[in-house]
Amino acid sequence: MRKGANILANTDWLTVILYLYLVFYGWLSIYSATFDDPNAPMLDLSQRYGKQLLWIGLAVILAITIMIIDAKFFSAFAYWFYGFIILVLIGVLIFGKTVAGSKSWIQIGSFAIQPSEFAKFATNLALAKFLSTLNIDIRDLKTKIIAVGIIFLPATLILLQNDTGSALVYASFVFVLYREGVSGVFMLVGLLMAVLFVVTLLYGQVAVIVFLALITGFLFWLSDKIRRNYKFVAGFFLAAVMFVFSVNYVFENVLQPHQRNRIKIILGMINDPRGVGYNVNQSKIAIGSGGFWGKGFKEGMLTRYHFVPEQSTDFIFCTVGEERGFVGSLVLFGLFLALLIRIIYLAERQRSEFSRIYGYGVASILFFHFAVNIGMTIGLMPVVGIPLPFFSYGGSSLWAFTILLFIFIKQDANRLNVL
Amino acid sequence: MYKKDFSSRKYVIILIFITVAITYLIKLYNLQVVSPSLSDKAKGLVMRQITEYPRRGRIYDRNNKLIVYNDAVYDLMVIPRQVKDMDTDEFCSLLEIDTSFFVKQMKKAEHYSRYKPSVFLKQLSKEDYARIEDKMYKYRGFFVQRRALRKYTMPIAAHLLGSVGEVNTQDLKKDSYYKPGDYIGKSGIERFYEKLLRGKKGVRMVKVDVHNREKGSYQNGKYDTLSVPGKDLVLSIDSELQQYGEKLMKNKTGSIVVIEPETGEILAMVSSPGFNPNDLIGRHRSRNYVALQKDSLKPLINRAISGTYPPGSTFKMVNALVALQERAITPYTSFSCNGPESTPIKCTHYHVTPLRLNEAIKQSCNPFFWNTFKSLMNKPSLGGVHNAYRKWYSNIRSFGFGKKFNTDIPYEKRGNIPSAEYFDKVYRGSWNALTIRSLAIGQGEILVTPIQLANLAAAIANKGYYYPPHFLKKAEGEDSLLAKYTTKVYTAVEPKYFNIVQDAMRDVFAKEHGTAHYYEVDSLEQCGKTGTVQNPHGEDHSLFIAFAPKSYPKLAVSVVVENGGYGSRWAAPIASLIIEKYLTGEIKRKKLEKRIMEGDLIHNKNTKSKGEE
The missing domain is CATH 3.90.1310.10 (Penicillin-binding protein 2a (Domain 2))
Structure with a gap:
């Protein structure tokens, strides 16, 4: 193999540059949200922006390391990574440290790390490895079950850590499965379930079931084809009805009170801007006050003066919204969309199925984080505590996303070496 | 094994990404650009x-x-x-x-x-x-x-x-x-x-x-x-004089008003019983205020401007001056007095008879002033009692009675000088000097405030004019406020008629039978007049007006001691002590001072004063 210059030449620099832009934009936002003394050095490790600068430095080292390591290393050891992280996740459940209600941290000396962040790339590796194995056909039920199992195992462990947000991220693999040939019906069914869940909460079981019955009746009346497939349609109707009946039970008994409240807020079922709706309300005010052009760098008074909780981590977008306004938000959206579409473009040009599947996994995870995180700050999604990739303060999340992305960039740089 | 190509599904996935992003951007546009209320809310939080x-x-x-x-x-x-x-x-x-x-x-x-x-x-x-x-x-x-x-x-x-x-x-x-x-x-x-x-x-x-x-x-x-x-x-207040006045009025109900005749500046204004101004500040203000409000002696009322009394004999000078001005009497006119047997008003003093104005003021002879009043009302040239009364009415008012000074003293009362129309109403048009004879000696319907009485003393001291009594002496950059206090107000009586009244008031102190002779101090040149005001609620009110020194008046005083009896008993010595204090800065008459300061008309009496009217 021709290495060295080859890697540099084959690296997709556009992706790397988008990554660097996002990290830099993110760091500026953290700086603006957390600085107190304008004369303090940038690398003041007592400050969040200083620490984040250190994390970024380490992330760059990680990225370079990944680019140097042999590309085959990741596919060869995919299951090892996966197995190791599963053991760590179990370990966290036993020895972990509880932060903000989630038992998802491991303390090593003065240093705390969140293994669930790293479980994402490991799961992605394992799933790619499994689905790219020869003689594996996604259309086989067994394959589907194993694939879903690979996804569900870490998700379940993370759910047990009481970190619902991070667990939900694994739902993003539905895009990967879809791309690899799983019927779109599954996605549609998932979407339908979400819709039914919401309308049932809003309008009650009876109304929804009556509505479903009317629709079914209308469909029967409408088309011969549907009448002929009456068993299927009736089964579908019954499944929907059962789902509807289960909604209230799940909502009241499975979800925790704060989760119920977050959903109720997003659906407008309760309005409590000073209590459970405080975060989102303050966040919306901060973003909304940014206006078209924003208030300017370090001028975001709401975010600077702590009116938005968690503004350097989960609510970092508020700083962008307040200080950079609609224009800055547009730039951020542009950067993310460009990165996502670029990744999909790169994934599609891979000769190796492993690389392609892995690439889709990267895009899906990043998209899910982006959509849920920003959706939450602007009140379109319930509050789910997951970070905005490359933006939110925190070493674990930055490194995990860096590793996730750079393994793919490495695979892509190596694509010509794949037969 | 052949695998179906699903690569076109990338478009579906990209479409989903873009759809979500656009939905969010629309929401963001609404939040950031369309809705201005969030910006206000943000200001409300931060500012x-x-x-x-x-x-x-x-x-x-x-x-x-x-x-x-x-x-x-x-x-x-x-x-x-x-x-x-x-x-x-x-x-x-x-x-x-x-x-x-x-x-x-x-x-x-x-x-x-x-x-x-x-x-x-x-x-x-x-x-x-x-x-x-x-x-x-x-x-x-x-x-x-x-x-x-x-x-x-x-x-x-x-x-x-x-x-x-x-x-x-x-x-x-x-x-x-x-x-x-x-x-x-x-x-x-x-x-x-x-x-x-x-x-x-x-x-x-x-x-x-x-x-x-x-x-x-x-x-x-x-x-x-x-x-x-x-x-x-x-x-314009002299805080030392004010404090001294308050000491003199301790345990008495009434007031002291001291005016500088030369300027109309109020040197002291005492209303008793009073209260400590420190009681009406701070958190306990409302509690103390309610307590003061409930007090039967009404300490919150400023009797000096809100208390109205019949002026009694202190009014005799005004009646005399008006009669002189209208030529109803002359300084040499004399009337006889039958002492307690006099009709329709008896005399409370024993003195020579017949007597002239100077003697009448000195000894406060009621029959003399009844005759004076009658002469004025019946003076043919004035065209009948109604017209004569109207003349009297406007002349009296020119001394500041029956109206407010409207200077810088809020809650001032105007008192009462009854109008001819009032008597027309009460007596259905049929009245004469005899009907309203009480006015001759400052009783009846006439009501005046202590500040009006002090102003009368000032007007007599000035021989015919006064400056509206006021408190403001200086406020930086607000000289225009002082303009209305520096305009002389002339009474309807010519200066020459005041000489005889001043002389008579001097005699009240200086001459042996003067009603305030006991309080004479040569060097002070005090002039004054007692008033003993009948009062349906209890003992007579003790009144006194004074000014001093006669040759260049520095202060004009009115003193009212409710239910104090004779004007010479409480009001005259209080006024005299005030004059001594202000003119000499110290009190030589220690015994008199002690008697006044220790005098208690509130706690030592069975009948408490009721009200101030």
């Missing part, structure tokens, strides 16, 4: 409007002695909207209040405004403030505002200075300058010169963080306005 209260003007006496100044206290303010889950118990114990008070104050504040600051707890002392200052960051929505409280260098002149209290709903409606919790002059000088004393409030916009800590000025103070301190006032 706090801090009112800068100016120092209230200080008050000095005529010798530039400080009487009223300010002391810092701290009001605890609350913005209900910003209050967020706090430890109420801890908060209450920190402030030493109970929970029900907390709930009540919060409700009150919310009722006023959720966004604007309201006073939560008034007037914390410096010590209390120091104690809670460090802990305030824990309680969002609460902050402390510095305020000034009135302080008095000596506990005097409560009535005329007036007090400062919180604005009521009427004040708020009348003037938008005031916000709930602001202070305003409630009475006296504080009320009349409120606009001068209060200055102008300033506003400072500051940024605060979520813990309510100040983070510097908002937009470099672009919206800030400076406060303007209140104007200092110099009053």
Whole structure:
């Protein structure tokens, strides 16, 4: 193999540059949200922006390391990574440290790390490895079950850590499965379930079931084809009805009170801007006050003066919204969309199925984080505590996303070496 | 194995990404560009409007002695909207209040405004403030505002200075300058010169963080306005004389008014019983106010301007002057007096008869003044009793009776000089001098205030004119305010007629049978007149008016001692001591002073004075 210059030449620099832009934009936002003394050095490790600068430095080292390591290393050891992280996740459940209600941290000396962040790339590796194995056909039920199992195992462990947000991220693999040939019906069914869940909460079981019955009746009346497939349609109707009946039970008994409240807020079922709706309300005010052009760098008074909780981590977008306004938000959206579409473009040009599947996994995870995180700050999604990739303060999340992305960039740089 | 190509599904996935992004951008556009209310809400969270209260003007006496100044206290303010889950118990114990008070104050504040600051707890002392200052960051929505409280260098002149209290709903409606919790002059000088004393409030916009800590000025103070301190006032009051007057009036009901005839400046105004001005400041103001209001002796009333009395014999000079002016009598006209047997008004003194005006004033002869009054009313050239009365009426009013001076003394009463129309009504048009004979000796329907009596003394001292009595001596840059006090007001009586009256008033002291001869001190050149006013509620009121020295009058005095009996018993010595004090600075007549100061007409009597009218 021709290495060295080859890697540099084959690296997709556009992706790397988008990554660097996002990290830099993110760091500026953290700086603006957390600085107190304008004369303090940038690398003041007592400050969040200083620490984040250190994390970024380490992330760059990680990225370079990944680019140097042999590309085959990741596919060869995919299951090892996966197995190791599963053991760590179990370990966290036993020895972990509880932060903000989630038992998802491991303390090593003065240093705390969140293994669930790293479980994402490991799961992605394992799933790619499994689905790219020869003689594996996604259309086989067994394959589907194993694939879903690979996804569900870490998700379940993370759910047990009481970190619902991070667990939900694994739902993003539905895009990967879809791309690899799983019927779109599954996605549609998932979407339908979400819709039914919401309308049932809003309008009650009876109304929804009556509505479903009317629709079914209308469909029967409408088309011969549907009448002929009456068993299927009736089964579908019954499944929907059962789902509807289960909604209230799940909502009241499975979800925790704060989760119920977050959903109720997003659906407008309760309005409590000073209590459970405080975060989102303050966040919306901060973003909304940014206006078209924003208030300017370090001028975001709401975010600077702590009116938005968690503004350097989960609510970092508020700083962008307040200080950079609609224009800055547009730039951020542009950067993310460009990165996502670029990744999909790169994934599609891979000769190796492993690389392609892995690439889709990267895009899906990043998209899910982006959509849920920003959706939450602007009140379109319930509050789910997951970070905005490359933006939110925190070493674990930055490194995990860096590793996730750079393994793919490495695979892509190596694509010509794949037969 | 052949695998189907699903690569076109990438478009579906990209479409989903883009759809979500566009949905979010639309929402963002709505939040950031379309809806302006969020920007206001953000300002409401970050900005706090801090009112800068100016120092209230200080008050000095005529010798530039400080009487009223300010002391810092701290009001605890609350913005209900910003209050967020706090430890109420801890908060209450920190402030030493109970929970029900907390709930009540919060409700009150919310009722006023959720966004604007309201006073939560008034007037914390410096010590209390120091104690809670460090802990305030824990309680969002609460902050402390510095305020000034009135302080008095000596506990005097409560009535005329007036007090400062919180604005009521009427004040708020009348003037938008005031916000709930602001202070305003409630009475006296504080009320009349409120606009001068209060200055102008300033506003400072500051940024605060979520813990309510100040983070510097908002937009470099672009919206800030400076406060303007209140104007200092110099009053005409002589604080020493005022204090002395209050000592003399202790345990008596009534008033002393001292005017400088040369200027109309009020040197002292005592109303008794009074109260300590320090009782009506601070947190205990309302409690003390209610107690004073309930007091049967009505200490809150300023009797010097709001008390109305029949003037009695002190009015005889006015009647004489008017009669002289209208040529109903001359200085040489004499009438006879039958002492207690006189009709229709008997005389209370024994003296020579017949007698002239000077003797009549000296000995306060009632029949002489009845005859004088009758001569005036029946004087043919005046065209009948009704017309004569009208002439008398307008001449009397030219001395300031029956009307207000309308200077800088709020709550002044006008007293009463009955009009001809009034008698027409009461006696159905059929009345004559005899019907209204009481007026001849200052009784009957006539009511005057002590300040009007002091002004009468001043007008006699000036031989025919006076300046409206007032308190303001100097207010920096407000000279125009003084203009109306420097305009002479002429009485209807020519100066030449005053000589005989002045001489007679001098005789009241100087001559052996003068009603105030006992209080004569040669060097003081005192002139005066007693009044013993019949009073249906109890013993006679003791009245006296005086001025001194005769040759260059420095002060004019009126003294009213309710239920004090003869004018010569209480009112005359009090007026004489005031004159001595003011002219010489010290009292030689220690025994007399002691008798007056220790005299107690309130507690040593079975029948308490009722009311002041």
